Amino acid sequence: MKPNSLSIITLSLLVPKTATSVPPSCPDYSEYSKTRHEPFSSGRYALSYARPPLQCRTFSSPEVESLITLMESEISDPDLYRLFQNTYPNTLDTAIRWRGNSSTNPLEELTFIITGDIDAMWLRDSANQLQSYLPLLASSNSSLSSLFRGVINLQSRYLLTSSPYCNSFQPPSESRIPPSANSAADSDDVFPPYDPSRVFECKYELDSLAAFLQLSVSYIQATGDADFFSSSLTWLPALKAVLETARSMQTPTYSPEGSVLPSPYRFTRLTRRQTETLSNDGLGGPVASGTGLIRSAFRPSDDSTLHQFLIPSNMMFARYLGLAASSIVERCFGDEDAGSEFASALLKFSSDLRSAIETHGVVPVPVLAADGSATRTETVYAYEVDGFGSANLMDDANVPSLLSAPLFGYLAASDPAYRRTRERILSQAANGYFMKGPVISAVGGPHAGPGMAWPMASIVRIMTSDDDDEIAGALKELLASTDGLGLMHESVNTFDASKWTRQWFSWANGLFGQMILDLRARKPHILRQNFQ
Template sequence: MKKNISVSMNQLVDEVRGQLGDDKKLFTMFKNCYTNTLNTTVKRMEDGTTYVITGDIPAMWFRDSTAQLRSYLLLAKEDVEIGDIIEGLIRRQYQYILIDPYANAFNEAPNGRGFQTDQTDMHPWVWERKYEIDSLCYPLQLSYLLWKNTGRKAHFDEVFVKVVHTIIDLWKTEQDHENNSSYRFQRENGRPMDTLTREGKGPLVVPTGMTWSAFRPSDDACTYGYLVPSNMFAVVVLRYVIEIALEVLHDKQLAEKAGLLAKEIHEGIGSPHTPKNYIWHIALAIQGLTNKDRRYKKEILEKMKNTDGGTNLMHEGFHVDDPKQFTRDWFSWANAMFSELVLDYCGYTIKR
């Protein structure tokens, strides 16, 4: 999957080098992390779509793949090839949603790899079928951000409309999981957080207005079915859909459908996946990206720089007392989030 880094990417990397001054380690880490996705995880397919593995696991997650390419939006308006790679990923995500909107990770081809022994409605295309609300949020987010950052609208086609209706209908079904949902998931001989109780149905819930989620973004089972942060994310992307429907598609009915669900969810509104005493690099990146104080962003970058375990790359989690003890030595999502924070610190901000 080795790629030639684009001219625009090299130019941006050089600009960041100037912004970071004498901090050679921070720059080296940024360069390694920022180019890591394109160098090691991106594959252009014959149909024009883009398949993006998460790193050391040869499968594509909706969440990871979006985060892996999101910081490349800064290049996508002027660099047509980068823009095509991102649009290709979006179209690949659409294909997968229409295959199974409950799945969280997919194979490159219908090869039957992954967790095929799980007790759920598995499919040869599906690597894992842990239903997570945010898995459906991320493709909508990337679709919206590609439009806002490049002006591209071609991906807002009839397939996009079908995908949006599929997502909305699923979220409406899962507003009353107990009575309306056919989703079940069980995994034998694994961790308790890798399976659902009550023969795969999960803990008993009653309607609240929010939409139900089986698992968290960490791929761990929810203790309570209504995951508030993911429901908040759903409201945000549904509002993106309203804007797209009105300004691009001129589809008032779709806008109303998305608006009604957003209203219902909005009115209704820690991870055991991480080993004890471990900290996520992704969580640190989010701390920096969501704070407006540039000095605070630099403090976070210093923490990330000093906890790379001597690899000049990011990891999933690191031990609070010894950064050389870490999980996942090849984790592109964390690398991408670190890169996005460095770019944000240097003034390169993705339009929202």
């Protein structure tokens, strides 16, 4: 379980510094990131310089450093530049826990990336932590490209040898880093069973499988490196494991005769938090047959689903399954009849899943007048459905979310159903997890609770908006939300910026940098504004 308390307590998960290439004299970034360091930015927020000393950084990229220097002339506001300067390289500076090669195949690169303040590798987080560096992947020969290949290879190993139902994993044996203890998982009853020396936590999340596809597709699209996939001994088997898992999780709760079907996955945990376990003795909420949707036991926030057909995760899976089929399987394995047939099967699965989303994930909602009376109905995307007619009309802050659907390319930001959905998501009157306040107003979720807005959701709002005023307003709030530390937190109290969760959240930091580069391409005039 990721931390979700206002009192930030660093998990005692970091192994001794001798297990990394960072000198033992370097500070523990879990503590370093909680205090302010000079030189401060010259803006009103006097933001800390949060990058660790040069010798204490876990990876160095000349391309990244050149871009950071270049952006100083393109970002006018000193606080905004400091945020970019701190956040964009944060994964490279702090989270590349180990790099090396497989003990059984010296040509197989491996990269173990931690999330930040938790010394484990999430499929979702590690894929997203590298997304911000995609514009710098000019070829397959760069050190950044090696990082991508190393993560893809290690994710393939996790899917094949640990469990495709699990979401976060321990260091590879080659690293000689000892496994981390996860006290929150001590009382797990999970099926299929897993080895805790390999798995950190085993919450089945459909978006974790989609993240493997996303990272693979992103890499080949950026580099054109088809040889990497065609020569890999593990990538295609891992893809088949992903497909088999997704198909198994289309299993409904009941047979046509009414008997309860065996579930491919179960999860229970002794906990005080409802979102940390599944109802019905680990089965989760019932789902109907014949929908074509894929179940997800947990959300991208690592919180349990209310209804297991999680629409944003189905959207993301459909999107990247189709792209993996066309850009990798057809290209790298299409010369073989079996490869061509497999690509066709993937494309059909993707198409069928899209149809299922549009059939079951779009639901009618009343449009209310000022007096609360319903004037008409309109259709929007539900966050979760069960196939029986029930729908959860909310959104959560983590990606994939409904708000982020254009970001991962499922649909266009101009799509009418998306526009209606977006309006509800960003309304406190229609979304119980839209958190509003004078510091920051953004989508939150059950993971951090009411009153805690997620900067990640504000970043996604910016990246899916074409409205200059909306973008500038959200940027101002992000500048005000760091408590002077100059990093993106997991969540922030909407009335008090000094109350927040997670001081070291590498994915959110990288996403902020990714957003700045997106604005540089779409709306460079906004980066020239002064927000003082």
